[in-house]
Amino acid sequence: MRKFFSNLYTSINKEPWSYIVTFGLMLIGSALVYMVPRSLMAFLVLMLAPAALYFLKMNNRIKLFAGLLLAVVILPVLGVRNIFYLEVIFQICVFAALALGLNIVIGLAGLLDLGYVAFYAVGAYTWAFFGSKQMSLLYSVPGAAPANAPFFLENPDWFWFFIFLGIGLAALAGILLGLPVLRLRGDYLAIVTLGFGEVIRVLALNLDKPINITNGPQGITPIQRPNLSPDLLNAIRLVLEPLVGHSVTDAQFYNVFFYFLALIIIIVAVVVARRLEDSRIGRAWTAIREDETAAIAMGIPLVRMKLMAFAAGASFAGAMGVIYAANRTFVSPETFSFLQSIGVLTMVILGGLGSIPGVIVGAAVVVFLNIQVLQTFSLYLSSLRQSDAVIPIINFAWKNLSTQLDPAKYQKLIFGVILVIMMIFRPEGLIPAERRKRELVGEKEE
Amino acid sequence: MNRQGSVMKQLTSNPIYKFVLFPIGQILAFILGAGITLSVLVILLAYIFRGSVSNLDLVERTLAILPKVLIDGITIGFVYATIALGYTMVYGVLEFINFSHSEIFMVGGVVGVELLRYLETQGSLAGMNQYVVIALAILLGMVISGSLAVTVERVAYRPLRGAPRLVPLISAIGMSFFLQDAVRLILGLTTGEFNVILPKFGTFDDFQVFNFPGLAAPVQIQNKTILLVAVTVVMLVGLNYLVNGTKVGKAIRAVAQDRPTASLMGINVNLIISITFLIGGSLGGAAGVLFALKVTRLDPFVGFFPGLKAFTAAVLGGIGNLTGALLGGIVLGLLESFGASYLGIFTQGAFGAEYKDILAFAILIAILIFRPSGLLGQTVGQKA
Amino acid sequence: SSSGGGEAKLIKIATQSPLSGGQSLLGVDIKNGAQLALEQLSGPLTEMGFTVKLEPYDDQATPDVGVANAKAIVADPAILCGVGHLNSGVMIPSSEEYHVAGLAFVSPANTNPVVTTRGYAEVNRIVGRDDVQAPVAEAYAFNELGARSVYIIHDKTAYGQGVAEFFRGAAEKDGMNVMGFEGTEETANFDAIITPMLAANPDVVFFSGIYNQAGVFFKQARDAGYEGTFMGTDGMDASGLADLAGDALVKGGGMVYTSVAGPASAYPKAAKFAEDFKAKFGADPQPFAAQGYDAAAVCLKAIENAAKAAGNQVPTREAVRDAIRALTLEGITGTISFDSIGDLPKAKYFIIKVNATSGAEWGKNEIVAELEFASPGMGE
Amino acid sequence: MGKILEVENVHSYYGHIHALKGISLYVEEGEIVSLIGANGAGKSTTLRTISGLLHPRHGTIKLDGKDITHLEPHLVVAAGVGHVPEGRGIFPKLTVRENLEMGAFTIDDPAKNAARMEQVFELFPRLRERIDQYGGTLSGGEQQMLAIGRGLMQHPRILMLDEPSMGLAPVLVELIFDIIQKLNKEGVTILLIEQNAQMALSIAHRGYVLQTGAIVLTDSAEKLKKNEMVKKTYLGIE
Amino acid sequence: MSLLKTTDVIKRFGGLTAVNKMNFVLEEGQIASIIGPNGAGKTTFFNTLTGIYKPEEGAIEFNGHSLVGLRPDQVAERGIARTFQNIRLFGSMTVIENILVGMHTQLKQRGTDALFRTKAFHKEEAEAEAKARELMDYVGLKNVGNELARNLPYGGQRRIEIARALAANPTLILLDEPTAGMNPNETEEAIKLFRRIRDEKGITVLLIEHDMRVVMNISERISVMDYGEKIAEGTPAQIRSNQRVIEAYLGREAAAAQA
Ligand SMILES: Nc1ncnc2c1ncn2[C@@H]1O[C@H](COP(=O)(O)OP(=O)(O)OP(=O)(O)O)[C@@H](O)[C@H]1O
Ligand SMILES: Nc1ncnc2c1ncn2[C@@H]1O[C@H](COP(=O)(O)OP(=O)(O)OP(=O)(O)O)[C@@H](O)[C@H]1O
Ligand SMILES: [Mg+2]
Ligand SMILES: [Mg+2]
Secondary structure, eight states, X not given: OHHHHHHHHHHHSSTTHHHHHHHHHHHHHHHHXXXXXXXXXXXXXXXXHHHHHHHSOOOHHHHXXXXXXXXIIIHXXXXXXXXXXXXXXXXXXXXXXXXXXXXXXXIITOOOOSOTHHHHHHHHHHHHHHTSSGGGGTTSOTTOOOTTOOOSOSOTTHHHHHHHHHHHHHHHHHHHHHHHHTTSOHHHHHHHHHHHHHHHHHHHHHTTSSSOSSOGGGOBOOOOOOOOOHHHHHHHHHHHHHHXXXXXXXXXXXXXXXXXXXXXXXXXXXXXXXXXHTSHHHHHHHHHHHOHHHHHHTTOOHHHHHHHHHHHHHHHHHHHHHHHHHHHSOBOGGGGOHHHHHHHHHHHHHHOTTOHHHHHHHHHHHHHIIIIIHHHHXXXXXXXXXXXXXXXXXXXXXXXXXXXXXXXXGHHHHHHHHHHHHHHHOTTOSSOOHXXXXXXXXXXXX | OHHHHHHHHHHXXXXXXXXXXXXXHHHHHHHHHHHHHHHHXXXXXXXXXXXXXXXXXXXXXXXXXXXXXXXHHHHXXXXXXXXXXXXXXXXXXXXXXXXXXXXXXXXXXXXXXXXXXXXXXXXXXXXSOHHHHHHHHHHHHHHHHHHHHHHHIIIIIGGGTTSOTHHHHHHHHHHHHHHHHHHHHHHHHHHSSOOEEOOOOTTTTSEEEEOOTXXXXXXXXXXXXXXXXXXXXXXXXXXXXXXXXXXXXXXXXXXXXXXXXXXXXXXXXXXXXXXXXXXXXXXXXXXXXXXXHHHSEEOTTTTHHHHHHHHHHHHHHOTTOHHHHHHHHHHHHHHHHHHHHHHHHHTTTSSOGGGHHXXXXXXXXXXXXXXXXXXXXXXXXXXX | OOOSOSSTTEEEEEEEEOOXXXXXXXXXXXXXXXXXXXXXXXXXXXXXXXXXEEEEEEOTTOXXXXXXXXXXXXXXXXXXXXXXXXXXXXXXXXXXXXXXXXXXXXXXXXXXXXXXXXXXXXXXXXXXXXXXXXXXXXXXXIIXXXXXXXXXXXXXXXXXXXXXXXXXXXXXXXXXXXXXEEEOOOSXXXXXXXXXXXXXXXXXXXXXXXXXXXXXXXXXXXXXXXXXXXXXOGGGOSHHHHHHHGGGGTSTTOEEEEESSOOTTTOHHHHHHHHHHHHHHSSOOOTTHHHHHHHHHHHHHHHHHHHHHTTSSOOOHHHHHHHHHTOEEEETTEEEEOOTTSSOSXXXXXXXXXXXXXXXXXXXXXXXEEEEEEXXXXXX | OOEEEEEEEEEEEETTEEEEEEEEEEEETTOEEEEEEOTTSSHHHHHHHHTTSSOOSEEEEEETTEEOTTOOHHHHHHTTEEEEXXXXXXXXXXXXXXXXXXXXXXXXXXXXXXHHHHHHHHHOHHHHHTTTSBGGGSOHHHHHHHHHHHHHHTOOSEEEEESTTTTOOHHHHHHHHHHHHXXXXXXXXXXXXXXXXXXXXXXXXXXXXXXXXXXXXEEEHHHHHHOHHHHHHHSOOO | OOSEEEEEEEEEETTEEEEXXXXXXXXXXXXXXXXXXXXXXXXXXXXXXXXXXXXXXXXEEETTEEOTTOOHHHHXXXXXXXXXXXXXXXXXXXXXXXXXXXXXXXXXXXXHHHHHTOHHHHHHHHHHHHHHHHHHHHXXXXXXXXXXXXXXXXXXXXXHHHHHHHHTOOSEEEEESTTTTOOHHHHHHHHHHHHHHHHHHOOEEEEEOSOHHHHHHHOSEEEEEETTEEEEEEOHHHHXXXXXXXXXXXXXXXXXXXX
16 A cells, blocks of 8 residues: 555656646646535645645746745635635644644744643734724723724724734743743643643633723624725736636635735745754754753753744744734634644644644644534535435435434544544654654665 | 661651551641641731721631631542542653543543432432442442543554654544543433433532531531542552552553563563553542532533643642642642632632632742642652 | 525525534534424425525534634525524624625524624524623512622623623612622532632522533532522523532522523423424423524525515525515514514513422423513614 | 574564664573674664564574564563663662662562572672662662663573673673673573673673674684684774 | 862762762863772762752862853853763754754854844854764764764764764863773774874863773873762872772772783
């Protein structure tokens, strides 16, 4: 089995096959999605295209071109045709950015952080507070907000500034958390970060009194979005609408806009992570992860390096938090639960601890599983139940399936099983870090 | 000096002292210490704030609920402690956070309650001796949870030996999701819903009333609280003996520290790990039944928060140390209870019980700053 | 933006509620309620030649999943109407998508005012609002029970806290002594809350939340020696409450709760619903199951009306949306119609006294007061 | 006297690294056999494969003619094979006494164990001084003593020692070699790895020379000592 | 002024005094050794010098500045590099990366340089890598730069440790049993290497060893510890004939062999 795949891989990983396969996938995938926009298979075929782009050997210029084509033209067009795909990709971007940040903390510096979404919350609530009417509701009971309260910031373009502020505040939160606890090792750190994550969530939930800062469990809404220039939009419409096949509203433009924004953050995150990793700082992190005593004896200041890892990791989450708040126009404490932290951790490890492409793929897989594959699967089963379908051999009518066995209710169960199986068969992650790969190849090098 | 030393040595090597008196003494000392410290603190605060806030009876109100607050804290502390024992057991050997322990605990509770419900439908519950009944329930919970834990280890952790540390953690999380929904599925198929409600039986809900001279109101302690404390202490003593006084215990510790070398000593590593999970799991099962007795309602998701708290307690006490797990639980319980009861009173409702977790975590951090390996944990530094 | 057509004559109704995780207890029954409605009430549409299907989505009680699902729902042109959500925190961001797509949703459970005060034509609800329900309960406590002191506890959800805040506002207006106001996410051990509550010894304890949390609380509080009256919201309207709390509900000052739907005696239809539900799903309906049923009924009726208007063709979403607002329907939870922002113009509120000490006796509860209130509209 | 241990054509791997490329050797009852070879030749890997810490991909290992190739280490130990591993393998959080007791884990004879422990303390008085100290805090040499002492506690029929003299003071190196000879006289078969090939070959009966995972030479110790290649490469004699 | 000077340094572990009133002086440019029975306190003394342990009493002066109370990284920054008795490499980093980590204190780049990949950054990285390869050659490692450190055999790992220590451009290098586990030929090469480190790079070398061929061969000065105290000091010839040292440490045969 494994052999078959590796043979297949080697045989298509050379010209001209690599080009044919990649562009073929792009073309066929796009066409399929264009024609049957609700088919999961079609979308999966399309999603194979970026994978092929990443794995197959091709001229770098052409790779870049194909990547741009896919990200800037194909996905937005298809995404506007079926807004759901854009949402899937947006969420993948959001979580990929979070996973990249967490990967710095865990994968590079080896600090197990179980409360990572706290930093995401810091970013999100920063913009939620200033970009909403909350400032004028400080003294009103949550839920009883007067509808005519003004926005605090007249110009929503402050948003751009707040992306940076979010980065700064999240990094600061990282340092504040780090200062007292970095002396702790391993799981002690894990439990304290877990606690910190809970503290931030509990604060979000409870800081509606004595002064109403977060509006408590009600959450803050509405939150402003930055202005999009109407002239620009009209210009784009001219090209886009014929491609999409129907008129494009401003709201749909916002979806595209946030998709691009998230994409930019991802690109920045990848570049930052790559560059830090390949520098004195990255090496120091790895050294700390491997052996603290030896690292400190080499002159590496432990505390400063760890704080830096916390701050760098946190800042991605901060930026994404701001964008998330604007995208949803609503934040509430539910988004920042412990399970979210666990979810991001799962993405990192599933994808491949320490591996940048790995954690992105990890994010994609988990998001995909959660909001598409399992959902689609259970919808399919539930439509079977409503139909007259019968399982042939045992002659069992789907209709008679006990409602307790309703598959829609057992997504978490399936997800759990998938996690266990993945870990057993691919403990090094979907795309293992170079480091681990090298370890496996071992003697072949040099 | 020398003679004294040898007397001490004799004393400390006496098993009764080592496994019964010493840990119980430690627990008592900590309960008293933490209880008195916190009590003094709130009384002081009450006096300080007496004038500054509008309600004048602050001191009286503080004192009136103090005994109850202490008992509440100790009770919930012991609940955390029972769960924490199981965590610590497994952590001690595999050095990984067995996330699914919350679910193993939950399963124990559900099974125990289902037994009681079964007895109730058979009509035999009322007629039986309540202690026999609860012992049966605990036993069943232990058997089921223990075997479940062993199975989970076999299926989800053993194939991952030697993988990086975080990999079994994710597997454990997966297992945890799986178990939650699997229990829901089974409950759903059999009873149609997933609330599991403890039938009323025996006198566990009744109070023992203690009158202390000098106290305005008598101190009331529920029978089930007394049972909970007693069972937990027995569990601790037994466990302490098992780990520190028997050959199996020594093998467990050896496996924990160095698996290959342990196997070179003739220890069957797989067997020892299974035994550890069996013990940890059955402790979880017993904890589950006791928890059910205390709170009267369970569902498949009920394990999560107590599990989290218990793990915190284990860390606070010095993870891997059994008595430490218990102390951690008690300290955490007391902190929570004091926080929840007094924050509202002192801040005039500006901050209430919902901040108890923040308070508890703040103090956890403070304790860890001064004792980076927990209350009773020792640092045995590897030499440079 | 989207028009009907697509597959010939296929019409879908979506539901969104938590089907997995800790809140699935309620979420699943919203879906089940809707499913039952579909089976019982889709007759007219089938006769017109349509196939009607239910698309149940699991929002996992998280906004992210809810919004993603919302986008999947609006992207499916066959879906003409939706039922959901359980959590206001999920409903609010998700409904931004429904609003953009012109897809009508009927909420069976969201009592947070913001859900409708944004004024979206697509968003409707068939339950009362926190800012009404709470004053009703308070008035009863103050006037009928003669309570002069109250301890308020809520479950830290948008729903529970919302009601609690409004209750407090009303109580303070009346000069009641609010001796405590606590939110808690605890579901098992309430010692830490009960102790100060007992010390304060209020006339009434008002708990706004869901029964499976409240039931445990009531039992523990009674056991600990509280003698006053418990009060609660429509989240208590489930036989499970009596299973959990047992005689704690009738001892001392007993327990009363407010509800937007009366018990069987108030609505003959409701009794039949409970029977049918139990027959089909093997368990008593949870709170909001009946609302799920009615929400789906609203969808079906509106689609039927719109389809007729369109000459037996699959109607547009916009037509369905407008049909909902034009509709009046006898549901099992009362007469349903909508005002300009999607609220019930007049909601009926019942005060129900619990006489049951076990789930089986839930029918013994009696209505002690029946009040009607107008929706407060867009704001203060 | 028969062959107590037979290793036939064994191939072992670490992941993809082919560490043993067809090793065959045997040890007769009552012998001292020495393995010598440069760093990374595969000496330690050979011992690990015999004791079951590493399972070979090909080949067989026999003890007293019985196949033990796929046995788990604890069963190999039970069959009478003792292994004092490279890197000492001290349990860091067990005391010196407990570490020694671990050596006798499979032997249920308190009196005999106590006597053995006494012998160990006589050999290494330093260990008695440190009896209640945690293994992890011992000095390097003390740990080495402890590891050897623990090996003695095991009462093995065949004892495999991996560089026992490493990190020991010169006096102790002499002592170790004395101990090995004494044990051997008591009937214990010895398989010995030593960098100090000079001394190893002077007490051994036979020896094997390993190079990059394969045996390149085997002979009696006497002859090996005189072999030109051995002299040049392993004894440091030009 | 001497390079390193300790006065009455005491380090205790509970009741045990592992280092007792150590007075030790090291002149710049020397090669010196510390020997002594197992558990004498040699490694503990190293750990005290490098800041891993804080001495209970006493003064440590390096280049005229006190080292007491400094963290290990600060000590390293002041120019003391070391190796460990039980090899402590960064196992899953490559050999080159290990050496680059050793250069940490030598590199000037900051986070922003790394992010924006400034010219200076590229230049420094290139130079650092070149220097690392040079060091690999220097300690006698060939063609293993991209190998993971943990996959090298024992002797090779010892060499990486030395190269990593040298990378910090230290004034003083502390080697804890650097030839343990090496066969005679390898030991021979190691001796040559230590000499070159001193002669070519001018680095002062202090080593702990149990292999008398090494110690007697290259030390200009030997200090002997026993039970935490310095019991003898002198040239190899003096030490070899010191009765106390023979009894406690060398043993009759070894002494005879060396004589
Ligand atoms: N855990 C491991 N992972 C990968 N490769 C290993 C591992 N252990 C040893 N090796 C490799 O296997 C080969 C044989 O190693 P082994 O330890 O058996 O050598 P040795 O002869 O004992 O050497 P030394 O004298 O250094 O102890 C070496 O190339 C080594 O790098
Ligand atoms: N952390 C510690 N706690 C208690 N005792 C310790 C600790 N570290 C070292 N010791 C003891 O201090 C003494 C000195 O140890 P040290 O490691 O310095 O010896 P050494 O001279 O390096 O010996 P070797 O040559 O065997 O390496 C030893 O007896 C050791 O047991
Ligand atoms: Mg070796
Ligand atoms: Mg040493």
